[in-house]
Structure formats: structure tokens, C-alpha cells
Amino acid sequence: MGWAALIGAGLNGSYPPLYKIGGLFFVVWGIYIFDRIFDSFRFPLIEATPRRHLFAKKGRFVLFGLSAVAMGAAGVFILPHVSWDLVEAAIFPGILCLLYFVVFRFVKQSSENAFPAKELVIGFCFASGVMVASGARFPAPPSLMIEAALAALFAGNCLIIGWAEREYDGELDAAAFYGKNRAGLLIPKVLFSLAAVLGGLLCLSHSLPFIGGALVVCTVLQLGCRKWAGTELMQPLADGSLLFPWILLLFFG
Numbered sequence: 001m002g003w004a005a006l007i008g009a010g011l012n013g014s015y016p017p018l019y020k021i022g023g024l025f026f027v028v029w030g031i032y033i034f035d036r037i038f039d040s041f042r043f044p045l046i047e048a049t050p051r052r053h054l055f056a057k058k059g060r061f062v063l064f065g066l067s068a069v070a071m072g073a074a075g076v077f078i079l080p081h082v083s084w085d086l087v088e089a090a091i092f093p094g095i096l097c098l099l100y101f102v103v104f105r106f107v108k109q110s111s112e113n114a115f116p117a118k119e120l121v122i123g124f125c126f127a128s129g130v131m132v133a134s135g136a137r138f139p140a141p142p143s144l145m146i147e148a149a150l151a152a153l154f155a156g157n158c159l160i161i162g163w164a165e166r167e168y169d170g171e172l173d174a175a176a177f178y179g180k181n182r183a184g185l186l187i188p189k190v191l192f193s194l195a196a197v198l199g200g201l202l203c204l205s206h207s208l209p210f211i212g213g214a215l216v217v218c219t220v221l222q223l224g225c226r227k228w229a230g231t232e233l234m235q236p237l238a239d240g241s242l243l244f245p246w247i248l249l250l251f252f253g
Contacts, residue, residue, distance in 0.1 A: 001025055002245035003214075004133035007146060010211045022077040024133040028126075030070035031097060036104060039065050048167040050235070062247060073220045086132075096121055105173040114186070114188055116177040119132070123155030123191075139187050142208060149198035149215050153222070154193035157238055160226045164234040185226065210252065214245045244247035 008016040015021075040056040040063075043049075056063060076193050094136045100194075129152035136143040159177060162169060163185060166178035173179045177187070199215025202208045221241035229237045 001133075002243060002249060003130045003150065005253075006245040006251055007130065007135040007136060007211055009249075011137075011142065012135055016133055017041075019077045020133040020135070023074055024129055025076035026070045026077060028129060030067055030074060033067040033070060033103070034060045034062050035067045035101075042105075043172045045098050046168070046171055047116045048165075048171065050165050052169055052235075053168075053235050091134060095126055096125045096128060101126060101232065105128065116155065118175045119158040119162065119177055120151070122158050123151040123153070127151040139251060142202070142205070145202060146211060146215075149195045149202070152191040152198070153195040153215065153218055153242075156188040156219075157222055157242065158189035159191070160185070160222060160238055161235045163226070167226075169212050189223075192219045192223055214248055218242055219232045224253070231253050 001024060004021060004024055005015050008014065032214045036056040037054065037060060039053060040060050043053065045054070045057060077234050100121050102116070104121070124147075130150060131138075131143065131147050136146070138144065162176050165176075169176040169179040196216055196219040199212045201217065202212030203216065205212065216242055221244065222238060225234055225238040225241060
């Protein structure tokens with residue numbers, strides 16, 4: 001929501017309408033809850049099971065209730081404002097979400113994964129949702145640069161969290177990049193470098209310095225989480241550092 005508000009203000013000169021911001025929140029929350037519920041049925045408990053999966057196992061029925069709340073609230077926010085323009089804008093992230101669940105959740109992966117396909121799809125899902133909610137217009141170059149930078153940042157975030165959970169993924173999630181691979185951190189570093197370079201270019205634009213600055217700062221924070229955070233803290237710190245746009249909005253909005 002913070003990214004959508006920051007990008008909407010930077011590109012359009014105004015914040016996105018409440019129905020887009022609220023709809024984004026409840027749709028993403030609903031997808032995340034559904035993902036946790038599905039994993040709670042699919043994966044057994046092992047010694048390396050992360051806390052988020054333990055919570056989903058123990059609180060599965062709570063998550064069912066919350067998923068109903070999320071879907072109902074999303075409908076309240078979005079359905080009164082459905083138009084062809086909104087549907088057209090949401091088709092691409094919708095297809096990406098479907099690809100993620102069908103290919104990487106419902107279909108069993110057995111071959112070695114030499115490319116972080118799952119993580120990149122997640123990155124583009126989040127980035128596309130943010131761009132739709134922000135009201136960005138495509139194919140304007142700034143919009144394409146921002147989406148590419150966000151996708152690289154979010155995919156890199158997934159990879160460093162996957163690095164922290166590689167023992168668990170190695171046992172149970174072959175679709176994850178570190179599930180079958182024991183590769184190092186070169187690919188997330190490449191993604192973060194791409195996000196930082198694109199953010200730097202946006203900083204040079206007189207009209208988009210805050211968006212570019214947020215991308216650069218979040219990239220640096222992600223690299224810091226990877227380097228200094230222990231396994232237990234890596235996920236909350238890595239995800240928490242992506243909230244930096246709220247700080248910009250608080251002080252400069």
C-alpha cells in the first residue's frame with residue numbers, strides 16, 4: 001500500500017483512490033492467507049519448519065475465518081468500482097498469480113531448478129499489483145522502470161528469505177530456488193543491483209526522486225539483512241525493510 005501511494009503521488013501527482021488501496025490490501029492479504037492454508041495441508045512438520053508454517057498449522061481454522069474476511073472486504077472495496085479499464089489493468093497480475101499457484105503450488109516439482117522462476121513470478125505479482133493500484137500508465141518509460149525495479153527488489157527479497165529457509169525448502173519445496181540448488185547468493189545480488197541501478201536513474205529524474213530513493217534505500221537494507229541478520233531474524237527484517245516508503249510518506253507526503 002505504501003509503494004502504491006508513493007508511486008501514485010510521484011507519477012500522477014495524487015494518491016490512489018481508497019478503493020484501490022483498500023482493495024490491494026485485502027486481495028494481497030487474502031492470497032497470502034490462502035497460500036499459508038494450502039501449505040499447512042501440503043507440508044508435514046519437520047525440525048526445520050519455519051515459524052510462519054508452524055503458526056499456519058496450529059491456527060489453520062483462524063486462517064479460514066480471516067480468508068473469508070479478506071475476500072468479503074476485497075469485494076466491498078472493489079466490486080462497486082469494477083470497469084473494463086480496471087479489469088484490463090488487473091489481467092496481467094491475475095495471470096501471474098494463477099501461474100504461481102498452478103505451477104509452483106498445485107503442480108509437484110521434481111526437476112532441479114537452476115533458475116529462480118518461482119521467486120521472479122512472485123516479484124512480478126507484487127510489482128504488478130502495486131502498479132495497478134497506483135494508477136500507473138503503461139507503456140510510459142518511468143512506469144516500466146519502476147515495475148522492473150520493484151520486481152527485482154521483491155524477487156531478491158524472496159531469494160534471501162529462501163536462503164534462510166533452504167534446509168526446509170530442500171526437504172519439502174522443490175519449486176523454491178534453494179529447494180534443490182545449493183547455489184550461493186549471486187542471483188539475489190544481481191537482482192538487487194538491478195533494482196539499485198534503476199532506482200538511481202529514477203533519483204536523477206527531477207520529478208521522481210522519492211521513488212528512486214525508496215528503491216535504493218530498500219535495496220541497501222535488503223543486502224544488510226542478508227549480511228548481518230541471523231536465520232531467525234532474516235525474514236521479519238527483510239520484509240520490514242520494504243516498509244520504507246511509509247516513512248517517506250509520513251515525513252514528506
